[in-house]
Amino acid sequence: MTEPGTGPGTGGESLLFLTDExxxxxxxxxxxxxxxxxxxxxxxxxxxxxxxxxxxxxxxIHRAPGTTVNNLLSILGVTKQSLNRVLRTLIEDGLVESRVxxxxxxxxxxxxxxxxEDLERQLSxxxxxxxxxxxxxxxxxxxxxxxxxxxxxxxPELRRQYQTLKExxx
Amino acid sequence: MTEPGTGPGTGGESLLFLTDExxxxxxxxxxxxxxxxxxxxxxxxxxxxxxxxxxxxxxxIHRAPGTTVNNLLSILGVTKQSLNRVLRTLIEDGLVESRVxxxxxxxxxxxxxxxxEDLERQLSxxxxxxxxxxxxxxxxxxxxxxxxxxxxxxxPELRRQYQTLKExxx
DNA sequence: GAATTTACGTCAGCCTTGTTGACTTTCCAA
DNA sequence: TTGGAAAGTCAACAAGGCTGACGTAAATTC
Numbered sequence: 001m002t003e004p005g006t007g008p009g010t011g012g013e014s015l016l017f018l019t020d021e022x023x024x025x026x027x028x029x030x031x032x033x034x035x036x037x038x039x040x041x042x043x044x045x046x047x048x049x050x051x052x053x054x055x056x057x058x059x060x061i062h063r064a065p066g067t068t069v070n071n072l073l074s075i076l077g078v079t080k081q082s083l084n085r086v087l088r089t090l091i092e093d094g095l096v097e098s099r100v101x102x103x104x105x106x107x108x109x110x111x112x113x114x115x116x117e118d119l120e121r122q123l124s125x126x127x128x129x130x131x132x133x134x135x136x137x138x139x140x141x142x143x144x145x146x147x148x149x150x151x152x153x154x155x156p157e158l159r160r161q162y163q164t165l166k167e168x169x170x
Numbered sequence: 171m172t173e174p175g176t177g178p179g180t181g182g183e184s185l186l187f188l189t190d191e192x193x194x195x196x197x198x199x200x201x202x203x204x205x206x207x208x209x210x211x212x213x214x215x216x217x218x219x220x221x222x223x224x225x226x227x228x229x230x231i232h233r234a235p236g237t238t239v240n241n242l243l244s245i246l247g248v249t250k251q252s253l254n255r256v257l258r259t260l261i262e263d264g265l266v267e268s269r270v271x272x273x274x275x276x277x278x279x280x281x282x283x284x285x286x287e288d289l290e291r292q293l294s295x296x297x298x299x300x301x302x303x304x305x306x307x308x309x310x311x312x313x314x315x316x317x318x319x320x321x322x323x324x325x326p327e328l329r330r331q332y333q334t335l336k337e338x339x340x
Numbered sequence: 341g342a343a344t345t346t347a348c349g350t351c352a353g354c355c356t357t358g359t360t361g362a363c364t365t366t367c368c369a370a
Numbered sequence: 371t372t373g374g375a376a377a378g379t380c381a382a383c384a385a386g387g388c389t390g391a392c393g394t395a396a397a398t399t400c
Contacts, residue, residue, distance in 0.1 A: 017310045023298045024233075025336055026305070026317065027207075031226075032328045033320035034204055035247060037197075053386060056201075063194075069348065077205060082387055084349065106347040106396050128193045134322035135196070138315065140187045145308065145315020147196065150203035152304035158202045166195055221356055240377065252358055254379065276366045276377040 040126035053078075053086045058112065058120040061096060063165060066109045068101070075161055095119060210296035219263075223248075223256045228282065228290040231266060233335060236279045238271070245331055265289060 016022070041055050060075050061067060069087070073080055087110075090096040095116035101107035112120060135143050151159060186192070211225050230245050231237060239257070243250050257280070260266040265286035271277035282290060305313050321329060 015306075015310075017313050018302055018305055020298060022313075023301045023305070024294070026301050026313070027229075027294070027297055028233075028332060028335055029317055029320040030204070030207055032332045033323040034200070035328055036324045037200055039325060051385060059197075063198075070346090078386085079388065080348075081350080081389085085386075088349090101347095104347080104397075106394095108348070124194070124197070127197055128190060130323060131193045131196050132188055134319055135188055135193070136185075137322040138318040141311075142315030142318040143187050143192075143196070145312030146319035147199055148308045148312040149304055149316035150199040152307040153203040153300060154206045155209060158205055162198060162202045165198055223357060238377085248357080249359065250378070251360080251380085255357080258379090271377095274367070274377085278378075 036130065037127070040130055041123045044123055044126055049089070053082075054090060055123050057083070057086050057090060058095070058116060059124065061110045061112055062117065062120045062124075064168065065111045066099075068107045068109060070107075072110065075165075077158075090116070206300065207297070210300055211293045214293055214296055219259070223252075224260060225293050227253070227256050227260060228265070228286060229294065231280045231282055232287065232290045232294075234338065235281045236269075238277045238279060240277070242280065245335075247328075260286070 038052060042052060045051055045055060056076055057072065060072060064071070064075075069080065069083070073083055076083060087096065087098075091098055093115075094113055097111050097113055097116075098108045099111065101109055138146070151162070154162060208222060212222060215221055215225060226246055227242065230242055234241070234245075239250065239253065243253055246253060257266065257268070261268050263285075264283055267281050267283055268278045269281070271279060308316070321332070324332060
């Protein structure tokens with residue numbers, strides 16, 4: 001590490017964009033941008049009895065209706081105890097419905113109720129609004145690059161999860 | 171919201187990249203990529219008595235040596251009480267030095283000790299390695315777009331903080 | 341048919357990292 | 371010189387992660 005220049009000699013081209021300094025800027029950009037990314041939904045959730053964890057659950061249940069608890073677990077990357085706490089309140093409050101599986105009765109299939117859809121829409125509208133503004137300001141070429149780098153940054157297993165969802169939608 | 175096509179008629183150009191579906195993919199990409207982004211440092215920290223909050227403090231103290239607690243506070247966006255707990259352990263363990271201000275004795279100026287620099291380097295090496303791989307795989311044009319979109323996604327105030335740091339380095 | 345595995349739920353308890361509130365010390369300005 | 375504002379510290383609490391242990395029902399395997 002600590003390649004001060006990464007100038008000629010590193011591989012053939014100059015690869016100035018791989019400088020430690022450039023990478024550090026990317027890291028900081030990621031940090032600050034993620035704050036913006038979560039800010040709007042967080043603001044909406046604040047005051048309700050829910051938090052970011054509930055938002056994530058609603059998002060992915062909306063995205064993959066009828067998903068099982070186990071599947072949601074692996075997407076979110078948390079323990080079942082942790083998810084269960086969140087899920088329990090969402091079910092009690094009538095935002096999520098848990099249906100016993102028809103084939104495999106051990107499984108629970110999760111779907112949003114109309115009330116759950118409402119909140120999910122409210123949250124994702126806010127998040128998309130910011131995203132839309134950023135996309136519009138940056139333009140389609142930049143957006144393409146944005147997505148490419150993000151995908152390259154994922155762990156292989158998460159990338160697979162992401163691809164699966166990507167294909168499912170549209 | 172809920173623009174199913176966002177086809178012609180939205181503004182003039184086709185703007186296919188502003189579809190709700192495209193935005194949703196961007197949101198999910200952000201979610202999964204951030205997991206990868208923090209995974210390597212988290213793994214290193216795990217087992218030590220430190221966490222992500224310590225990493226962030228080390229990063230920005232390294233980046234802006236001699237910064238005051240207050241300044242660090244506004245960069246990190248947490249309360250001083252929250253930062254203080256993290257800072258206290260880092261100081262006790264001899265990773266960070268806190269110097270009473272010369273002009274204003276209320277202020278504490280923070281610098282990393284050699285030991286602190288060591289850990290910071292270890293963490294940021296790991297994080298940069300992933301970043302570097304992603305950048306290399308995506309190419310310079312994509313990286314440019316990545317940075318552009320991230321900047322556009324930040325809150326205006328955070329964007330200013332980010333710009334300031336960006337100018338400071340290099 | 342019995343034993344094992346799987347999917348899910350739950351209780352208990354811990355840790356990190358965020359929060360608010362109350363308190364000192366220090367500085368500065370009226 | 372005194373009263374308020376600012377920087378930092380201590381205490382207590384909440385959200386949301388975690389592990390470990392256990393229970394139950396359903397599916398699968400032997």
